[in-house]
Amino acid sequence: MLQFSLLLPLPGSAAVRAIPIDFLQAPTPPKLAPNASAQQKKEHKELSEQLNLSTRALQQWKLLQPSFASHPAILLSDARFTTRRFLAGLPADVTLIGRIRKDAKLFFPPTEQPDRGRRRSYGARCPTPEQIRQDQSVAWQQIRIHASGADHDCRIKVVDGLLWTPAGAHRRLRLIIIAPLAYRLRLGSRLLYRNPAFLICTDPQLSAQQIVQFYFRRWDIEVNFREEKTLLGVGQAQVRTLPSCQALPAFQVASYALLLLAAAAISPSDLLPLPKWRASHPAERISTQRLLQNLRFEVWGRGLGLSHFSGFSSSSSSTQNSEKLLHALPSALLYAQA
Numbered sequence: 001m002l003q004f005s006l007l008l009p010l011p012g013s014a015a016v017r018a019i020p021i022d023f024l025q026a027p028t029p030p031k032l033a034p035n036a037s038a039q040q041k042k043e044h045k046e047l048s049e050q051l052n053l054s055t056r057a058l059q060q061w062k063l064l065q066p067s068f069a070s071h072p073a074i075l076l077s078d079a080r081f082t083t084r085r086f087l088a089g090l091p092a093d094v095t096l097i098g099r100i101r102k103d104a105k106l107f108f109p110p111t112e113q114p115d116r117g118r119r120r121s122y123g124a125r126c127p128t129p130e131q132i133r134q135d136q137s138v139a140w141q142q143i144r145i146h147a148s149g150a151d152h153d154c155r156i157k158v159v160d161g162l163l164w165t166p167a168g169a170h171r172r173l174r175l176i177i178i179a180p181l182a183y184r185l186r187l188g189s190r191l192l193y194r195n196p197a198f199l200i201c202t203d204p205q206l207s208a209q210q211i212v213q214f215y216f217r218r219w220d221i222e223v224n225f226r227e228e229k230t231l232l233g234v235g236q237a238q239v240r241t242l243p244s245c246q247a248l249p250a251f252q253v254a255s256y257a258l259l260l261l262a263a264a265a266i267s268p269s270d271l272l273p274l275p276k277w278r279a280s281h282p283a284e285r286i287s288t289q290r291l292l293q294n295l296r297f298e299v300w301g302r303g304l305g306l307s308h309f310s311g312f313s314s315s316s317s318s319t320q321n322s323e324k325l326l327h328a329l330p331s332a333l334l335y336a337q338a
Contacts, residue, residue: 087166142154
């Protein structure tokens with residue numbers, strides 16, 4: 001599956017929400033049999049080139065780009081799309097922030113040109129990102145970014161003006177190295193560290209703090225995929241025909257995008273009240289599970305003849321009999337996790 005999501009800032013908050021804006025099934029060709037002929041191998045190679053995920057992503061972006069003609073676009077990608085195939089076709093006015101390998105071969109710009117012969121496009125070899133991370137002569141910088149409802153301090157190293165052959169000699173890159181972040185599995189447990197991250201940015205004008213902040217926000221795209229798989233069951237519908245298998249996942253993702261877009265225009269006070277044990281820690285944004293719960297309330301409420309919602313149960317009287325319990329049953333039904 002190939003998906004583009006748009007990061008939408010939430011009003012009155014530093015948080016963002018990723019809204020799916022494009023969804024495409026992009027399967028790769030199945031593996032050939034061991035006894036495949038030379039002609040079959042040739043045809044399989046040509047088909048693999050056409051269905052390459054980076055090629056499909058570049059084609060889809062070219063279809064989406066006219067919608068962003070009046071705004072500078074910043075693409076956030078993982079290492080899968082930080083490739084020669086994708087970068088070679090990327091327009092010069094589009095900024096890419098993506099991960100690279102820790103042993104990527106980077107170069108400095110050429111300092112001098114030979115008197116005769118072909119001009120040099122690349123200069124001396126630069127140390128690999130991992131070597132720069134371990135180099136004590138390159139100082140760490142401290143920046144502050146917002147993620148998961150809180151501000152965090154990050155240590156980074158920045159190297160400007162680098163060249164990378166997959167990006168071409170005409171793109172000057174900014175390399176950002178993020179130190180491993182510390183975390184604990186539980187309170188009082190020993191301190192553990194995540195792996196370091198190595199980023200490149202095709203726009204040297206962006207500050208290091210902006211680049212890291214943008215990339216931390218990219219995690220919402222992974223949240224989209226998780227919710228589409230677990231909450232919506234994209235790709236698990238019981239359909240048989242080929243058109244249905246192709247159209248239904250896209251329809252589910254489009255419905256999910258409309259739900260998230262509608263959530264940006266409401267406040268938590270417009271939704272069902274939270275249980276008492278959850279109200280003490282208000283979230284920075286409304287969860288998708290809660291949005292689905294409220295959607296069921298609106299749909300089922302019409303069938304139950306409810307025009308308002310007054311709580312899970314009434315505490316006006318301590319006596320409980322069958323007649324008064326019936327008023328709490330719609331509340332219990334609407335709070336049920338279907």
